[in-house]
Every structure is written in C-alpha cells, then in structure tokens.
Amino acid sequence: DLTQGVGVDSHFLAQQFSEWHSVEPDKSLLDMAAHNHQLLAVSNTHYHPIPAVDFINDQHQPFDFIYIDPSRRKGSQRSVLLADHEPNVVALQDRIWSVTNHGLIKASPMLDLSQMMREIRHLTHLVVVGVDNEVKELLGWAKKDFAGGPSIVAINLSGNDPLANGWANRFSFTPDEEMAAQSTFGPLKPYVYEPWAPLLKAGPFKLLGQRFGLTKLDVNTHFYTSAERQTHFPGRIFEVVTSLKLDKHVSAQFEGQQANIISRNHPLSVAEICRKTQLTEGGTEYVLAFRAGGKPMAVKAIRIQ
Incomplete structure (x- = not known):
C-alpha cells in the first residue's frame, strides 16, 4: 500500500497476502495504523515512514x-x-x-x-x-x-x-458494447425505471434499455419504461398512478401534501417543483418529472422496488 493513511484499507488487504508493506510519510499515522493492526491481529505488515x-x-x-x-x-x-x-x-x-x-x-x-x-x-x-x-x-x-x-x-x-x-x-x-447498442424510444408506459447512481456514473445508457427490453423516454432522460415489470433491473422501479399538471392543485393529490420528487431532464428543479406545487419533500409517494418525446411531463408514482 503506497498510501496507507490510517491503515483501514491495508488492514483488509494485508489479510490476502503472506507479507504486506505499508508506506506513509506521516509517522504519526503510520504508528497509529501499526498499533491498530496489532490489536486486530494483523502481524504480517512492514511499515515504511517515507x-x-x-x-x-x-x-x-x-x-x-x-x-x-x-x-x-x-x-x-x-x-x-x-x-x-x-x-x-x-x-x-x-x-x-x-x-x-x-x-x-x-x-x-x-x-x-x-x-x-x-x-x-x-x-x-x-x-x-x-x-x-x-x-x-x-x-x-x-x-x-x-x-x-x-x-x-x-x-x-x-x-x-x-x-x-x-x-x-x-x-x-x-x-465498445455501449457504443454499438441502440436505444428504443417511446411514450410513457405503466412502469418507470431509474438506474442506480453507480450506473448513471458508468453510463451504459443504451445498453440498459437493450438488455432489459426497456424503452427510453428521451435521449437525455435516463428514465426507462415498460408495459410489464422487469424485476431484475438494477435500480428503482416505479408504477405510474396518474399524470400531473405541476401547479398548486397538485398537493391535494398527495397524502399530507408530501412527495419524494425526482427531476430528470426537466425544466424545473426539485426546489422549483416544490414551490410551484406547494408540496414538501417526504412521505411514500413520488413525483417523477422528466422530458419524454421532447416535451416536459410529470407523473404521480409509487415505488415498487
């Protein structure tokens, strides 16, 4: 480990090898790690204060x-x-x-x-x-x-x-797989899929739809949709309840005037949606705001996975 720090990573990695070397220029950190490793019965580590x-x-x-x-x-x-x-x-x-x-x-x-x-x-x-x-x-x-x-x-x-x-x-x-994949675009269907954050970071936006047989709502809207539920999707799955017009009357459709709000490729931010609808964040129901077919839209939904 060329960058030991307080030694947490080294503690676990050292257990995979017969001999381990930890490098850390801050001797106080090195001494702290050595003390902790001794208490944790990690005895195969050599320490280098450089x-x-x-x-x-x-x-x-x-x-x-x-x-x-x-x-x-x-x-x-x-x-x-x-x-x-x-x-x-x-x-x-x-x-x-x-x-x-x-x-x-x-x-x-x-x-x-x-x-x-x-x-x-x-x-x-x-x-x-x-x-x-x-x-x-x-x-x-x-x-x-x-x-x-x-x-x-x-x-x-x-x-x-x-x-x-x-x-x-x-x-x-x-x-290369992502580059060769093709997205299918279409209108909103009963189920909406939001990839986990690590997937949004990794960027397999076309492959996700292709592998799970899902339709993408818009080029830059990383929500997917389907007529039937795909239970193995790596992310959250929502069932659409109804479409929404984002105005002050929306809050009456939500228990306690609360909703979890997600905005993806929509002109309004979460804070702006809260102000416009008089909703506060919380509860168990969702507002999904996004662009589909080039047009902004919003729906009320419940999370089912």
Missing part, C-alpha cells in the same frame, strides 16, 4: 500487487484530476510497472471514467462502487502489459449488509 515516490524508486524486488489511494487534496484545495493527486499516480505508473504486474487505484467518485482510461495504462476493469444509491469510489484494476480495453462494472451495495446484495446489483459492460 513518501511513496521514494519507496518505489528504491525498490528492486518484485511485488505481487500494489495498491494506491492518492490524496485528493493539493494544499487546501480538493482536486479531481489524477495528475494533481499526491502522489501523482500518472507520473509514477512506469516505475510501478517496473516492480509489479498487478495494481489497484482508488480514485475520487467525481473523476471522469474516460479520464482514467486515457491516463492510466493497462486497465482491465473500472469499478464504480455505490452504497445505498450514492457513488462512493472509483476503482481501477490494472495488469502489466494488458492491451485491451477495460470492462466497466457498476455495483450498488447495501450499507446495512454490504455483502448481501452487492453482486446481484451489478452491471458489467465494455465501452
């Missing part, structure tokens, strides 16, 4: 695997660009590949996937990790001399039980 660049430049022995989670802060500013992280993994990758065949980078969830594919060589997989429908991390797996394009995996874990449903809520594809 910067990652110095450590890797001084190595001649091969490592089975190198992990790096570069700091996303540069001074007081938070940075998204990989080249602005510390250490600069873009500049360091040649040296990394001189001592290992396998690597894993953990990056900001704000990072554009295409940027990582441009700047990091030999990527085999890009994994967009979400927890409870919120994107948390972007992981880049790489193998030395791999020359193909990476597979992209979007996965949504449950915070209550991360291992219970994660791999059931995953979607894998390649950029």
